Amino acid sequence: MDNIAISVEHVKKIYKLYDRNRDRLKDALGFSKKPLGKEHYALNDVSFQVGQGETVGIIGTNGSGKSTILKIITGVLNPTDGEVKVNGRISALLELGAGFNMEYTGIENIYLNGTMIGFTKEEIDEKLQDILDFADIGDFVNQPVKTYSSGMFVRLAFAVAINIEPEILIVDEALSVGDVFFQTKCYHKFEEFKKMGKTILFVSHDLGSIGKYCDRVVLLNKGVKLAEGKPKDMIDLYKRVMAESKMEDSPKKEDGHAAIEGVAWKESMILNPDKQEYGDKKAEIIDFGIFDATGKITNTVSKFEECVLKLKVQFHEDVLNPIFAFTIRDLKGTDLTGTNSLIEGLEPGLIEAGTTLTVSFRQKLPFQKGQYLLQLGCTGYNGDELEVHHRLYDICCIQVLSKKVTVGYFDLNSIVSCNEE
Ligand SMILES: Nc1ncnc2c1ncn2[C@@H]1O[C@H](COP(=O)(O)OP(=O)(O)OP(=O)(O)O)[C@@H](O)[C@H]1O
Numbered sequence: 242m243d244n245i246a247i248s249v250e251h252v253k254k255i256y257k258l259y260d261r262n263r264d265r266l267k268d269a270l271g272f273s274k275k276p277l278g279k280e281h282y283a284l285n286d287v288s289f290q291v292g293q294g295e296t297v298g299i300i301g302t303n304g305s306g307k308s309t310i311l312k313i314i315t316g317v318l319n320p321t322d323g324e325v326k327v328n329g330r331i332s333a334l335l336e337l338g339a340g341f342n343m344e345y346t347g348i349e350n351i352y353l354n355g356t357m358i359g360f361t362k363e364e365i366d367e368k369l370q371d372i373l374d375f376a377d378i379g380d381f382v383n384q385p386v387k388t389y390s391s392g393m394f395v396r397l398a399f400a401v402a403i404n405i406e407p408e409i410l411i412v413d414e415a416l417s418v419g420d421v422f423f424q425t426k427c428y429h430k431f432e433e434f435k436k437m438g439k440t441i442l443f444v445s446h447d448l449g450s451i452g453k454y455c456d457r458v459v460l461l462n463k464g465v466k467l468a469e470g471k472p473k474d475m476i477d478l479y480k481r482v483m484a485e486s487k488m489e490d491s492p493k494k495e496d497g498h499a500a501i502e503g504v505a506w507k508e509s510m511i512l513n514p515d516k517q518e519y520g521d522k523k524a525e526i527i528d529f530g531i532f533d534a535t536g537k538i539t540n541t542v543s544k545f546e547e548c549v550l551k552l553k554v555q556f557h558e559d560v561l562n563p564i565f566a567f568t569i570r571d572l573k574g575t576d577l578t579g580t581n582s583l584i585e586g587l588e589p590g591l592i593e594a595g596t597t598l599t600v601s602f603r604q605k606l607p608f609q610k611g612q613y614l615l616q617l618g619c620t621g622y623n624g625d626e627l628e629v630h631h632r633l634y635d636i637c638c639i640q641v642l643s644k645k646v647t648v649g650y651f652d653l654n655s656i657v658s659c660n661e662e
Pocket residue numbers: 256257281282283301302303304305306307308309310
């Protein structure tokens with residue numbers, strides 16, 4: 242356990258589910274010969290470790306067991322089977338303010354929480370100002386907590402949890418509460434923690450934050466650890482799980498991204514079920530995919546990482562100098578960038594009916610972290626008139642990951658220097 246902060250070994254958590262309350266009672270009182278409830282595995286044989294100083298994220302769809310595992314690690318819940326070992330003082334931001342007494346004032350609650358964690362009154366006296374500064378709720382600290390708005394409550398609870406110098410910080414979505422300014426402050430604190438080499442385990446549905454802060458990610462699905470690995474790979478896999486892709490059928494289940502012979506690339510992409518398309522279909526985009534620097538198909542690309550967008554276009558009629566295009570939009574529908582083969586100087590000549598072409602656009606994506614939508618097109622000129630053969634709008638999502646965030650849509654990757662005159 243020397244370098245291990247948290248070790249989760251073969252943990253199971255089984256709940257009994259009953260169709261009728263009557264059955265639950267019968268079972269509890271031992272009135273029934275055979276058990277009436279159905280066993281529900283909230284966690285089934287989950288194992289992973291978190292090293293000292295590591296930031297590990299847990300992701301998974303709703304009900305996959307994320308909160309349950311955090312509660313077991315913090316001792317709020319007992320596992321049905323398996324073992325959890327923790328090496329270091331934990332501060333958990335699970336159910337924020339769970340240990341608060343609503344009748345007590347903010348200050349009284351700070352002392353109540355602090356002593357519960359094991360600090361002396363003198364130690365809390367020393368931390369009090371930091372906690373009050375962080376919470377920033379003014380004179381309300383002298384009012385009973387029951388008079389607080391939900392925002393104030395969260396601020397105080399967070400301030401207490403984060404300022405008691407934990408060695409291990411466990412966070413369940415808590416950073417997504419409070420207003421944006423408070424969130425920013427929490428993230429700063431989070432980064433400070435990371436820099437101080439503290440161990441962080443956190444659950445979030447915000448994949449941007451997972452990509453930004455985590456060294457490693459554990460992906461849970463229906464109570465089972467599906468995989469663990471680099472944030473980018475796990476986010477990719479998670480999105481595929483969410484889209485209920487046919488991962489189980491894929492022969493390359495471990496990394497799952499490589500193009501599979503005979504299977505369309507787009508099968509591995511997360512497609513918009515409400516896709517909109519139009520065109521005369523003289524030429525049809527029958528397949529497409531985004532390939533990362535290692536040649537794997539992915540919806541997730543790191544900022545500045547080279548990626549290749551490929552289209553397969555089948556020609557149902559002869560087309561002279563078809564133009565292939567793509568555009569990337571933000572979620573509000575603003576076109577951020579795009580290009581086409583004509584602009585880039587490619588004139589393919591006459592393409593005969595029956596031909597299938599593969600078109601590749603190779604580039605680096607300088608976008609800020611976030612989600613973007615891809616549009617594809619194949620057009621051509623008939624004299625002066627533009628003919629649209631096939632256009633696909635918002636066909637799939639591209640998730641850009643980045644640890645560095647600059648202002649606006651793009652990162653100019655500035656090189657900054659500073660010299661004394
Ligand atoms: N007290 C309980 N009794 C019965 N089943 C429970 C109980 N608590 C949780 N579960 C079940 O255990 C499973 C895991 O729940 P958990 O809250 O850990 O999921 P989660 O991944 O945190 O979900 P979410 O993203 O929605 O917060 C779910 O199927 C849930 O219904």
